[in-house]
Amino acid sequence: MKEVKADILLVEDDQNLGYMLQDFLEMEGYRIDLQKNGESGLTAFKSRQFDLCILDVMLPVKDGFSLAEEIHLINPQTPFIFVTAKALQSDRIKGLKLGADDYITKPFSTEELKLRIENILRRIGKQQENTHNNVFTIGQIIFDFANQVLQIHGEERRLTKKEALLLKMLCQNVNNLVRREQILLQIWGSDDYFMGRSMDVYIAKLRNYLKSEPTVNIVNIHGTGFKLEVNEL
Amino acid sequence: MKEVKADILLVEDDQNLGYMLQDFLEMEGYRIDLQKNGESGLTAFKSRQFDLCILDVMLPVKDGFSLAEEIHLINPQTPFIFVTAKALQSDRIKGLKLGADDYITKPFSTEELKLRIENILRRIGKQQENTHNNVFTIGQIIFDFANQVLQIHGEERRLTKKEALLLKMLCQNVNNLVRREQILLQIWGSDDYFMGRSMDVYIAKLRNYLKSEPTVNIVNIHGTGFKLEVNEL
DNA sequence: ACTCCCTGTTAATTTATTGTTAACCAACCA
DNA sequence: TGGTTGGTTAACAATAAATTAACAGGGAGT
Numbered sequence: 001m002k003e004v005k006a007d008i009l010l011v012e013d014d015q016n017l018g019y020m021l022q023d024f025l026e027m028e029g030y031r032i033d034l035q036k037n038g039e040s041g042l043t044a045f046k047s048r049q050f051d052l053c054i055l056d057v058m059l060p061v062k063d064g065f066s067l068a069e070e071i072h073l074i075n076p077q078t079p080f081i082f083v084t085a086k087a088l089q090s091d092r093i094k095g096l097k098l099g100a101d102d103y104i105t106k107p108f109s110t111e112e113l114k115l116r117i118e119n120i121l122r123r124i125g126k127q128q129e130n131t132h133n134n135v136f137t138i139g140q141i142i143f144d145f146a147n148q149v150l151q152i153h154g155e156e157r158r159l160t161k162k163e164a165l166l167l168k169m170l171c172q173n174v175n176n177l178v179r180r181e182q183i184l185l186q187i188w189g190s191d192d193y194f195m196g197r198s199m200d201v202y203i204a205k206l207r208n209y210l211k212s213e214p215t216v217n218i219v220n221i222h223g224t225g226f227k228l229e230v231n232e233l
Numbered sequence: 234m235k236e237v238k239a240d241i242l243l244v245e246d247d248q249n250l251g252y253m254l255q256d257f258l259e260m261e262g263y264r265i266d267l268q269k270n271g272e273s274g275l276t277a278f279k280s281r282q283f284d285l286c287i288l289d290v291m292l293p294v295k296d297g298f299s300l301a302e303e304i305h306l307i308n309p310q311t312p313f314i315f316v317t318a319k320a321l322q323s324d325r326i327k328g329l330k331l332g333a334d335d336y337i338t339k340p341f342s343t344e345e346l347k348l349r350i351e352n353i354l355r356r357i358g359k360q361q362e363n364t365h366n367n368v369f370t371i372g373q374i375i376f377d378f379a380n381q382v383l384q385i386h387g388e389e390r391r392l393t394k395k396e397a398l399l400l401k402m403l404c405q406n407v408n409n410l411v412r413r414e415q416i417l418l419q420i421w422g423s424d425d426y427f428m429g430r431s432m433d434v435y436i437a438k439l440r441n442y443l444k445s446e447p448t449v450n451i452v453n454i455h456g457t458g459f460k461l462e463v464n465e466l
Numbered sequence: 467a468c469t470c471c472c473t474g475t476t477a478a479t480t481t482a483t484t485g486t487t488a489a490c491c492a493a494c495c496a
Numbered sequence: 497t498g499g500t501t502g503g504t505t506a507a508c509a510a511t512a513a514a515t516t517a518a519c520a521g522g523g524a525g526t
Binding site for chain 1 (some may be wrong): 291322325326330332333334335344345348349352356409410453454455456457458
């Protein structure tokens with residue numbers, strides 16, 4: 001079950017590029033409506049709400065610029081990105097004047113497009129995936145690293161800095177071993193006997209906090225490290 | 234009398250380009266602080282508030298990327314644009330990953346730059362307005378940042394500049410942790426022991442002002458920062 | 467089973483951070 | 497000049513967190 005990060009209207013007449021982008025963006029967690037010309041693009045836009053539009057400039061039936069104008073007329077809020085093969089200065093300026101939030105020229109990497117989309121969505125306040133917010137779900141428990149808080153069945157439990165750091169490390173490696181020395185070096189700064197004992201104390205504390213979740217366990221791998229085990233149902 | 238549209242920090246080592254841009258942007262109604270290297274750029278940034286930063290990537294003393302990182306640390310709100318001669322894909326991606334709001338490559342027309350600036354300012358405009366109106370409601374209390382006044386049950390209490398800045402920061406992150414270093418960097422300009430103690434004194438003052446509201450609390454997250462908690466009814 | 471070493475747990479101790487009040491100082495202003 | 501005001505530093509109390517200690521189990525090899 002993946003949460004949809006945002007609804008995107010993609011208008012691109014080049015079949016190959018269109019499908020490729022659709023696939024890529026869907027894999028990134030966006031819901032895509034792919035249209036092949038300006039007119040169907042406009043119809044699609046009218047039919048429901050989108051968080052973002054990606055428009056090719058050269059489109060059959062109705063070009064990207066006039067499409068953008070009409071979209072802007074219908075909903076001036078909606079941000080849009082132009083994609084184009086032409087690197088013409090004048091074209092870029094025309095796009096930006098129309099209020100384009102971004103303007104990228106082919107060839108571009110999907111990585112770049114992804115970052116630009118994320119940037120725009122972040123700015124308009126669309127909630128990004130929580131992974132960047134550092135919110136983890138551990139069984140029924142919600143761990144908000146940024147606020148150092150654990151939500152256990154409605155109850156809030158505040159964590160100390162070290163507790164939070166340690167739990168984050170385990171969460172980032174759910175169901176995977178994290179070696180003692182790695183934890184010690186990263187959180188305690190160095191790996192000696194006493195630091196190690198200190199860490200064990202913290203493991204005990206975390207176990208205590210998580211004990212209400214039977215599907216969640218911090219298991220010890222003798223002589224090696226720990227693993228946060230979460231058994232999905 | 235010309236209204237200043239925005240304060241822009243421009244860091245560009247190429248004298249010609251730098252002056253040219255400064256002139257152009259000033260004619261456009263922006264107030265420009267031109268710096269010639271990364272280090273002086275950082276100093277300038279610390280010295281006051283900017284609405285936007287335009288950074289060359291290739292800078293003497295401290296490159297644009299690390300400058301951006303530090304700026305982001307001090308005030309994650311501030312948008313920035315990278316300007317560079319290199320059209321390297323990997324560079325563009327690095328910049329965007331750092332959270333750049335835009336990335337434009339030389340040569341570019343001043344017209345394009347102008348449009349991109351307007352775009353960004355327009356986008357942050359809404360939030361800006363709210364935070365430029367700068368009237369927050371904290372439970373029953375009304376905090377007018379612009380006038381540095383707190384309305385507590387009809388009573389007016391005037392705040393000092395630092396008190397107001399600190400309270401604003403907390404308000405902008407209601408119910409969210411604000412880290413000590415971030416407050417210190419943003420308001421006090423640097424993070425050392427005494428600044429920290431000074432801040433603690435201000436926290437005490439604010440707590441005192443807000444103590445009549447039982448639903449409002451400034452809670453300390455030990456070793457990390459503070460959180461303005463407002464419990465809705 | 468015996469032994470060594472690693473881990474679990476709780477409590478005691480030490481260290482670091484914060485709360486608070488007041489003294490101090492510099493800038494501003496009548 | 498002297499009185500305000502805003503801001504910093506100092507000092508001490510109160511807390512919270514982190515480490516250390518102490519002891520009890522447990523695994524793994526012999």
